[in-house]
Each structure stands twice: as C-alpha cells, then as structure tokens.
Amino acid sequence: MLELIRVKKDIPFMRFARSTIFFSVACIIAAIALLATKGLNLGVDFTGGTVMEIGYPRAADIPAIRGTLASAGYGDAQVQNFGTSREVLVRLPVKPGVTSAQLSEQVMAVLKQADASTELRRVEFVGPQVGQELLEDGSLALVVVSIGIVLYLALRFEWRMAVGAIFATAHDIFIVLGVWSLFQWEFSLTVLAAILAILGYSVNDTVVVFDRIRENFKKTRMTNVAAIMDNAKTATLSRTIITSGTTQLMVTAMLLLGGEVLYGFALCLTIGIIVGTYSSVLVASPITMWLGVSREDFIKPVKTESGAMV
C-alpha cells in the first residue's frame, strides 16, 4: 500500500493556530492594502474598449506595428505579443464619440495596408456601460455565493463553522486578488470565473475537514476541542493533499496546453488551490474553536444523518 503520509500520532496543528492565523490576517491586510493602492488591472471586459488579436505568418514586428498605428492616429493603442511571437494583441481604449464598432475595422484596414498577410483572429469590443454591468454582476455573484454557502453550512453544521469556513474562503479570495494586484495581471471575465470556482473549491475542501470534526464531536468522548480538531485534520490530511494534487494536475495541463485564454484561468486556480488547501487545514478551524464551539453543539439534534440523503 502506497502512502503519502504515514503518521502514528495526530499532528498538533492547533498548537500553531495563533501563528497561522496571524500570518493569514497579515496576508489579508497586505492584499487589501495592495487592492486599495494599486488596484486591479481590469481587462477590457470590465473597463470597456477594444481588444484585437492579430495573426501574422511569421514573427511579428511589434515596433513597426506600433509605428503604423501611431501614424494612422491610433497612438493610444497598446501592442504586445500574445502567446507566440506570431500573434499580436492590440488594445484600444474607449473613445467618446467614436462608434467603437467601426474602430476594429479601421485598425484592421490600416494594418492590412502595411502587411496584406495580416489575419484577424479575434475582436472583443465592450461598451463602457456593459463593462460596468459585468463588474457589478460579478461582484454580486461573489456576495450571493458567500451568503448561500454560509446559510447552507449554518443549517447543516453550526453557525461557528459557517463563519470559520467563510473566513477561510474570504482569506483565499483576498490573497488571490492581492497577487493579481501585485503583479498587475489582467483581470478578465475568465479570471472572475476562476475566482468563483476557487470559492467553491475552497469551501469544498473546508467542508471535508469540518465533516470529520463534526463526526469526531459526536463519536469520541474527548472534551479537548483542539485535540478533536487535530485528530480530524490528521485523518483527512492525505485526502486533502491528494485531492489538491489531482485538481492541480488538471489545472497544470490547462496552464501548459490551454493557450493564452485559459492561462489566466489556470494561473488563478493554481494560486487558489495552494492557498485554499492551506486555509482549510490551518485557518478555518482555529476561528471556529475561538468562537467557542463545543461537543454540546452537535449532540442536541437527534436527527438521523441519513435522512438528509438526496
């Protein structure tokens, strides 16, 4: 039998609770500070504007393209490589008064004139109003998901656990956003989808640990809450690591093979999986313990568990 983790005694995770929580809170504060000062590099999905992906049969000459565009009056265009050296991404800000739908056609005509082999691979134009709406809907989705999860956990487990889980999840989201802000990576709709997926993933991870803690509370006669939690976390540790590992295998495949569009998505998930695994083991349960959870909270309801099967 192959085993990743072979432990005879429970690992005393809770002994480090103070330091892990301190570390997490410090990270959250740093993330918030970054978001407040540097902010997110919002992509065209949210700010509005035009993005064009252009293909060349050979390595593209970026300065020449910039020059061509500048001389045609598009000096504010950002030109950069995208994925390979033959692909170029051109970003154009929203221009008040210019029918933006025509903008991409005009730019393409200019580029085609300079080099007839230019191929238009993708255009994305988002009006400023639509961008604002997408951002609002995205933020609303985050809030709705959080509330839904807290309610479900409070119902199925215990409100202290719900608070612990949502704290751990918020911790993950803040750190991922903080990293995104630190490196000024582009925050697009796909990255937003990844953030929400992390939310689901992180809670999922935490719930597996909590489920075991709940079971321990019901079964054992131990009264030391920290010991009960350590036992549960040790028992589920190999599962936690293996699942994070398999999910990361998939995400790594996307990171390497998924192309430029999936790259941001996969990168976001990678950070999320690492932070999420850390938080579900080391952040969620200390909060729950400090909120004063005890054995009595789980023994009162005499409902049979199997009654909740779907």
Place this chain on the structure above:
Amino acid sequence: MNRYPLWKYLVIGVALLLAFFYTLPNFFGEVPAVQVTPVRTTEKVDAALMQRVEATVKTAGVAAQGVSLDARGVKIRFADTDAQIKAKDALQQALGSGYTVALNLLPASPEWLTSIGALPMYLGLDLRGGVYFLLQVDMPKALDKAAERYQGDIRTLLREKKVRYTGIGREGQAVSIRFRDAAQRDEARQAIKAAYAELHLEEAQSGEEYLLGVTLNKQAQVKTQEDALKQNLTTLRNRVNELGVAEPVIQQQGIDRVVVQLPGVQDTAKAKEILGRTATLEIRMVDEEKMQDAASVQAALAGQAPFGTEVYLERNGVPVLVKKTVVLTGDYITDAQPGFDNQTNQAAVHINLDGRGARVFKNVTRENVGKRMAILLIEKGKTEVVTAPVIREEIGGGRVQITGMDSPQEANDVALLLRAGALAAPMEIVEERTVGPSLGADNIERGFNSTLYGFAAIALFMVVYYQLFGVISVLALATNMFLLVALLSLLQATLTLPGIAGIALTLGMAIDANVIIAERIREELKNGMTPQAALAAGYERAWDTILDSNITTLIAGIALFWLGSGPVRGFAVVLCLGILTSMFSAVVVSRAMVNLSFGRVKRLTKLSI
C-alpha cells in the same frame, strides 16, 4: 453486505446506455452542407421545394449525399466543400432572392441517432468562429418618436374639434399645448382624454398662458418600448436572412437589448453594415401619363427617366415610373396588418397612419382617384416597389387598405415589410466578440488536449496509488466524462472554451469523492475491520462528506449561472452538471463496480487499495 439489488444495476446500465448514444454523435464529425430557407417566413417549406432543390443540384452535376426537410428549410449534404460551393452557386442562381442559400456544417452522425434527438454538443462562437453582437436599442429615441406622433395627432384632433390653441411644442417626450384661456384648455383636455386614453395630461400656468402638458402614461411607455424592440427584432431577422447565415441567433435580452450571434460569419464589416442599416419607406405617386408611353418606360430602363420621375421595378419585375415628390414616408405608418377586403374577400393589408399622415393621405387620395400610388422600400441604396395599388376613392381617417396581393402570404409579407422595413429606434453595438475560424479550431484543440493530458495524469496517479480501487475510480471518472458530455449534448447547452475548462476542472475535482472513499476504507481497515465491512463503511461514511462538499460547490455554480454572462455562463453550466454526474458516477457507479468485483467473494482477506 456489498451487493446491489438488480434494479440498481439496471438503472446504471440504462444510464450508461443512454450516455453512450447521446455521446456518440460527437465522434462522427461534420459534413459540408447547403441549407435553403425561404426569406419570407410565410413561404411554404414542403416536398415541392425539396424536389426543386434536388433537381437543381442534379442538373448542376453535383452529387448530393442526402437531402432532408425540416420545419425551417431544406438541407443537402455533400462529400466535400468543392461540391458544396458549386451547389450553393447553382441553387442561388436557380432559386433567386426569395431564398437564403447558406453554407453549413451538419453532424455526420447516422440518421437514426439524429431521429432520437442525439446531436453533437452545441459549440459556442469561441470554438466554431463567428460574431457575437449585443445591440442596445435607443429607447429615449423611440419615446421621442412616439411623442412626435402624438403631437401631430393632437394638432389634427384639435383642429377637427375646432378647439383654439395658440401653440403646440415638444420637448423630448413631453408635448405642451398653449391656450389663451382655461375654457379652451378644458375643452381640449376633454377631447384629448376621449381620443387618447393612454396619455397623461397635466395643467399648468405660465404668466398669461394656460398650458396643458401631455405625456405618455407608464403603460403606454412600456408598450411603446416593447413594440420598438419587437419591430427591431423583426427587422434584424430580415436583414440577417440576407447574410445567408446557417444558424443565426437573434434574441431579446433584458428590456432594451438584442443579442445577435452569427456562427461562421467572417466578414464582420459586412455584418455590421447590414445590421446597422437604416431602411425607409416612401409613398409616391405613379406617373400614369408617362407610363402610357412605352418608349419613355424603355428609355427610363436604359437610364433616361423622363423629367421629374424615376423608374423602379416591382417585385414581379415590371418597371414603374414614379414621381420624385415623396407623398409620405414610413414614419407616418403606425401599424400594418394582413387581412381581407370586406367586399371582395381578396387578400389585403390594413395600414394605420398617424394624424398628420392621415391628413396628407386624405388630400392626396382625393386628388388622385383612379391613379396608382407606389409604396417603395429603400434599403442599402436599393429601391424596390413593394406594391402599386390603384386609388379607388378618397381615403380619410388614416386607415388605408391595400389590395392587389396575389395571396394571403403575400399580404403577410407586405405587412411585415411595412412594419419591419425600418428600425423603430436606432440601435448601437455595445458589445462585440469576433472569433476567427482558425482560432476556434485552435481553442477546441487546446481545450481537448489539456483535458486529455490532465485526465491521463490523474488516471496514472490513481492506479499507482490505489491499485485496483484506483482502476475502479478511473473507470468511474471516465463514466463521469461520458455522462457529462451526453448531458451537454442532450441539453444542447452551449459549449465554450471556459466550458471545456469547466469539464477539466470538474474531472479534477470529481476524483475527490473517490479519494475520500478510498481513504476512508483504508482507515477502517487500519482500525481492524474486515475488508467487506470496511468497504461498506467507507462508502457509507464518505457519502455525507461528499454530499456536503458538493452542494457548496453547486451553490457557487448556480450563482455563476444566474449572474454570469457569455463565457462565464458556459463555465457555470458545465460546473453544475458536472457536480451532479460526478456524484452519481463516483458513488453509485464505482460502488457497483466494487460490489461486482468483491461482493460475492466469500472470504475476502485482502483489498487492493
């Protein structure tokens, strides 16, 4: 203890069988085809059309691989794209402008699969290439237009009722009428109230003047907006038909937006031009005197139209000389409906004109009884005579009946053209996403490859780590993928690149259930349970955990679907469906496999886990 009743195996068997059939079409690929659909929705799609299409293709010397007929049109399959393009050209020439002839790709799966509704997954624009537009209807403009119409109507009404007013003006959506005294205003108020219940009236006073403010009430505003959107949708549909797109999607989104999706369209410039085009209607008199002279008609066709006239063709190809002076434009038409003439029972179109239009129309018809008037549709600089009926008598009241149509279908078409020839309110493109075909193909390949290699890596790890139980888990995971693809095909949910990422992510997370079960079984074995008991306990105790952890993810997925748009929504659909299929496959299917392999072993001493 580890035995399933027969019905559980049967349920699993049926589920797998269904999944197999509904996944199957995705493996057949696509064949080139040509799709023929009538431009006018009223045109019949029947066996006669199918025969005509077949005969045309045959005379062109192209071998068709199959012809099929459905509610929307005729589809012909070909062996290669050369034959497809040749057939398209031949059909376009033979069928004329009344039909849209579009290139298409049809699933190559056998007919019996298609007949049970098994279709390949519906690929989003980022995978197949095409254009997505989100158009915003300028509703304030539509309301302005409505107010303008009422302004004219009220002016006519007050004149008819002989109510004296000193002026009538409009500012945006509010019309205000000025009177010299309160009595006149009351009179006007009553007249307007009786004629237009949908107007909201408000009295005011400024210095010596008595004012009456007129605005549309809430319901009328909503109705005006709804009508404007409906008319714009109809217009867009007509225009998209002209583009020859095989499967266009034109949908309302929210109260003032329209989504247009044109799969496979590459010429975005042309698409934008056609969508944003403004069509206008004009009513002009036919120059009967000059029409008598065949020579001048011939001269006009040659480019030498007599002074003050222009020559246009009727829909049947007959030239008509019309005067250059425009009697009315389409702006005055408030509604057009197909129907029948009360006396002759001929097909007819009933048109309603607004107040000003009615007045002009009355005068013109009184002076021109016995002559013809032409209704022209001007689109893209091309003018067509929709119809040129004879005026029988003076027409007042703004209700016009046009006869002379061959059939109720034609009446329907004319009514549609009159209604939908022009946009009710201007539209603006507020979002555009164009994906070239090569990028679409790349995206499919990238998505497929990452899923494939990710799956392989997970499978390798599971088999090495959990041995036989790992093999069972991998089989369950493969089942999960089959079920998910089958479900996506069955529901015809749009698969996008983030959707493929969703499939990959779901698979990565779905193995979690098997890991939880396997770890639990190992633990129970360590605690000294017998292998059979450990298996049963492992599955049972793991179920609660799996349920709780999956439901939280499901909550995230549902919220994403609800609030997400475009690519995010495609991801959410896959995430939600994937959670459901993974719970079934990881728990029920893998348990069935475990039960089949170990359940009947009497003395199980060792588990390969």
